[in-house]
Amino acid sequence: MGQLLKIVVFSLCVVCGFAGYTTFGLPLIIPEAPPVEEKLTGEITMDQYIALGKKIFEGKGTCTLCHNSLGRAPLLEQVAQVAPERLKDPRYKGKATTTEEYIHESMVEPSAYVVAGFGKKGTNDTVSPMPNISKGAIGLSDVEIGAVIAFLQDVGGTEVTVALPSGDAGAGSTEEEPAEIKVAENAKEAFSKFGCDTCHMHPLIEEGGDMGPDLGKVGATAGTRKEGYSAERFIRESIVNPNAVIAEGFDADTMPDDFATQMTVSELDMIINAILGNESS
Template sequence: MSVLGKTVGFSVLLTLVFTLVANLLPQVEGEAPEEKIIDLGALTMDSFVALGESLFSGKGTCTLCHNDMGRAPDLLAIDVIQTAEQHLADESYRGAASDAVGYLHESLVDPGAYVVKGFGKKGSNDGESPMPHVDKPPIQLSAVEMDAIIAFLQAKDGHEITVELPTEAPPATVEAEKKSSAAPAPAATGEEVAAKYGCQACHTLLGTESPVGPALTDVGSRLSVEQIRESIIQPDVEIAEGFSAGMMPKDFADRMTVKELEMIVKLLSEQKG
């Protein structure tokens, strides 16, 4: 091919790429807050806080439990920093933190260091926390992601942000979060459905454990396919023994595609203990 041919070919390719990017942009902007900057050189505290906010309701699955339904303290409604300071000073505090940021970090990686009264694991007399260690699977936040969430918790009530901006943030983290919040792709397998909707935050399933809801490792031998489907679509119709109504989110039917629902129902019906 001649040099001219190559040059023209390259220009056509570039034009195609730009057209593609231009077509994708409006979608991305519509879904994601515009502060979500991926260039780390340009990472500002504002964009770090925005990342924390999207992790709080997205990958972190924090809002599955921390909401106004009473299953966990409603962190969006309270001043988390003031509360942290009060709990640090409480005589039943068993951790090693000396300030609010340390306390919040500890709450994420070692939730049992302080159990908020009335929210302990059933039967533990507030001795054990039902909150998952969010640095472990299935949630598995990185250190940078946890810092972003803490920055968001400081910022939301107007406190000074004292966590430091990452100097060597793994760009993959920010990139992945941008992708995941831009356009949540439909899950391709039952396992992906469980991960996408945070089922494992509350249920023992596929090798991870949680005490919040009934273990689903044998649900296929306890419930029929219809009962499993109903438990997901209308969780409050039939309440699993020993658990209370109002814990399991009721909007999965609205949020899942029909195919995702059928994949998770099939996966669960195959869990026979």
């Protein structure tokens, strides 16, 4: 038994020596925690929130339609950096005090501050052509607006101050969004639903933009614009394939080209009729 005990003690010393050397003799590297997977349990990390904001910025929010290098609207990469200066600008009319509030305000109340040169024509940069993105066609939820702010703050290289959405609201509301859309019942609703009012003017639109041709006027000339095309056919083509004919003074690639898959037949008809002037308010 004496030998056995010695052997046991010897072996114990050897293995503990190995483990001790590992613990005290080698530098300790703590491996990184596994990367967080997207939409794990409704919880969301700031990185994912920022990524969501980027997705909305480029996709659903349609922001890049105008905020791009073509100069239709100011670039937003630096907006978080310049926000403090904007707030001090005498032309600023809003109530925001922080960068986060400023960006939020410019999204839901765009005219609070209009960057010089980007205002609606004839308003001397007091009215912004940008729609309220929490309403209408774009209709971002608070969570989504928060995501876009987070993204803009991140892109601008400033601290992200947006609070993360609470678990359920985060991923959920963006996914459920299609359920809220219902088929427009009249032309006015259709204009609003598809965001035509963002760029176009029309008698049915209360406050239209001037990024695209005035739809109240195109009805009169539509029949003569393209050979062999009736006015209705021309307008239909201009909606489903906007780049087919570009009106003078406007840019190509501005109007979304996916209306063919977005609109129902009745909505398309209502819009065409309204443009042709067949339907009045």
